[in-house]
Amino acid sequence: MKPPHLPPVNLHWQLLPYHSSLRAIGKPQLLFDITVPLTQMRFAAEPYPRPLRNTDLDKPAADDEELDEMTIECEGLPEKLIQVRRSRGIRCRDVFEKIYWAYNRVLSEHEREKIRPKELVRVQETFKARCASSPGLTKYEEHQGLRCVDKLLGRTFFLGLTRPTSSSNWVLHLGSRP
Structure with missing residues (x-):
C-alpha cells in the first residue's frame, strides 16, 4: 500500500547528503562517525576540521517548517527504525543524538542469535577493529560486547x-570514511 501523499520537507543542509550543490554554495562537509559521541563531530575544512558548536547543532532539522516527528531507517539495516520526536520542533542535534544512541547500544542475546553464522564472522572482525581503535578502552569495549554499529x-x-x-x-545513508 502506497503511503498518503506527504508534503515535501526541506531538511537543514547538515542533514542532507553532501554533494556538489552544497559544495557550490560553500557549505562544508560534515564528518560524523556514528561510533563516537557528538562532541567528535567536525566540519571538514582546511587546514583543520572545526568542531560543531551548539549553535550548529541546535538548528531546526527542517528549514521551512517545524518538524516534530521523524522515522529513520538505515539502508544497511532496514529493520532498525529510529524514532525522533520533539514537541518544540526537531533540531539537528536530536537527529544526530538518536542515530548515535540507536547504533551504540549493546546487542541483546536474542539480537546476537539472529545474526547469520556467515555474517557473524565479519561482524566480529568489525567489533574487534572498533574495540582496538577505542583509545585506552579496548578491554572495556570488548567486555561490553557486540553493538548494533558492528552490524554495519x-x-x-x-x-x-x-x-x-x-x-x-x-x-539514513552511511558509508566508509569520506
Missing part, C-alpha cells in the same frame, strides 16, 4: 538523510 561492518560515517517518494520514512 565499518560503514559508520553519516552520508545524509533522504526520503523516497514511496515512503514516509527517512533513509
Whole structure:
C-alpha cells in the first residue's frame, strides 16, 4: 500500500547528503562517525576540521517548517527504525543524538542469535577493529560486547538523510570514511 501523499520537507543542509550543490554554495562537509559521541563531530575544512558548536547543532532539522516527528531507517539495516520526536520542533542535534544512541547500544542475546553464522564472522572482525581503535578502552569495549554499529561492518560515517517518494520514512545513508 502506497503511503498518503506527504508534503515535501526541506531538511537543514547538515542533514542532507553532501554533494556538489552544497559544495557550490560553500557549505562544508560534515564528518560524523556514528561510533563516537557528538562532541567528535567536525566540519571538514582546511587546514583543520572545526568542531560543531551548539549553535550548529541546535538548528531546526527542517528549514521551512517545524518538524516534530521523524522515522529513520538505515539502508544497511532496514529493520532498525529510529524514532525522533520533539514537541518544540526537531533540531539537528536530536537527529544526530538518536542515530548515535540507536547504533551504540549493546546487542541483546536474542539480537546476537539472529545474526547469520556467515555474517557473524565479519561482524566480529568489525567489533574487534572498533574495540582496538577505542583509545585506552579496548578491554572495556570488548567486555561490553557486540553493538548494533558492528552490524554495519565499518560503514559508520553519516552520508545524509533522504526520503523516497514511496515512503514516509527517512533513509539514513552511511558509508566508509569520506
